[in-house]
Amino acid sequence: MKKDLVFEKTNLWTKYEGKDRDKVFDYASDYMEFLKNSKTERLTLKYLKNLSIKKDFSEDGRKKFFIVNKNKNIAFIKIGKISPLEGIKLIGSHSDSPRIDLKQNPLYEKDGIAHFKTHYYGGIKKYHYLSRPLSLYGVIFTKDNREIEIMIGDNDNDPVFTINDLLPHLSRTQYEKSLKDAFEGEKLNIIVGSIPLKDEKENSVKKMILKILNEKYGIIEEDFVSAELEIVPQGSVFDIGFDRSLVGGYGHDDRVCAFSSTTALFESNNKHTVCSILFDKEEVGSTGATGARSLFLEDIIIEILKREKIEPTYENLRKVLKNSDFISADVSAGIDPDFPEVHEQQNGAKIGYGTVVTKFTGSAGKSGANDANAEYVSKIRKILSENNVSWQAAELGKVDAGGGGTIAAFLAFFNSNVIDCGPAVLSMHSPFEIVSKVDLYETFKAYKAFFEN
Ligand code: MN
Ligand code: MN
Secondary structure, three states: OOOOOOOOOOOHHHHOOOHHHHHHHHHHHHHHHHHHOOOOHHHHHHHHHHHHHHOOOEOOOOOEEEEEEOOOEEEEEEOOOOOHHHOOEEEEEEOOOOEEEEEEEEEEEEOOEEEEEEEEEOOOOHHHHOOOOEEEEEEEEOOOOOEEEEEEOOOOOOOOEEOOOOOHHHOHHHHHOOHHHHOOHHHOOEEEEOOOOOOOOOOHHHHHHHHHHHHHHOOOHHHHHHEEEEEEEOOOOEEEOOOOOEEEEOOHHHHHHHHHHHHHHHHOOOOOOEEEEEEOOHHHOOOOOOOOOOOHHHHHHHHHHHHOOOOOOHHHHHHHHHOOEEEEEOOEEEOOOOOHHHOOHHHOEOOOOOEEEEOOOEEOOOEOOOOOOHHHHHHHHHHHHHOOOOEEEOOOOOOOOOEEOOOHHHHHOOOOEEEEEEOEEEOOOOOOEEEEHHHHHHHHHHHHHHHHO
């Protein structure tokens, strides 16, 4: 029997030469254009929704349609010839990324400088966000329900924002702290201005900011209470290296899977009904109505049944879910050559060596893991092999080095088959994450093969 070299890893670039290599680069440049324009979960949704409309998807389509949930998560569906009661093929990714959110009452002035108070979102290393340009994105809803969209920092001539850091000359006490204690969440305050409003004695700089906001956006201070404003790394998406083999940018986790699973769905020649869902809130535990722990998934299945003229009874809903195969599409950690001590070489993922299939995640004894059953791993393995997909079997890092989870366990709650699959990332959760273009392409191929088989 043919071996798939899952255990004997090979550098995938050797598989892609000439015209094949062009395909890898072309797909990556489409991805980079997407990532540049998708700095929040709402913008990710918008970009892929617009892309789907170009592929003849619509809200009320019969065979190709999308369902939007509270402007923060979306499902793309393509109906197949096989009845959904025999199971569908679903890939779930997440469109939120670690970042810094504004507090509900954010604006204050101190020592002549106006700031926004923040509360970070997801697992960030706080020092990554100091002394660097930052952008502000999000929405504000006024009391009369007017929506104001904010996008400041990434267009030409935009101002940016920043968090100041302590100078080395006065850092003696800070240097003696552990890394965990040296940077405090309450000190992640965003500089937003320093000119005082004329003839004002108290809080004159703050008042100037409010005046500008009112003139530009028609908002008052209290409107912050009904806003979702996100501070994200300013800047574009770049090729990395002389050979341009890697992509650097903010938000690969997990927009790389949102893009590759959704474009794979567009391209797939599917027999089963296929679905790609972008979930929100993964980075804070998949909670909330737009997270993977909500029943939005059931709403989607009911909608599929209705459009296929099948009675959406509870029994039929259960039939679809228990017969379905899912991929939890999320990134894995690539082996970091500078930190070999946290990786176990034999079961770690190498950058540029193919997409990563992860049977179990979790930490401290697989705690919180989905742990796909062997029968399902075998089924996935066969699909990848027959479609010439290069992949690696890996886990996040060394046992007891730490750990993490994905949406896999929440999807498995429905009694469906679930496994994790996605590309490996370097500098995960940093403002400038790295993926390999060849891993991105192989991930797209893996998702497409999954949808088609
Ligand atoms: Mn993720
Ligand atoms: Mn993450």
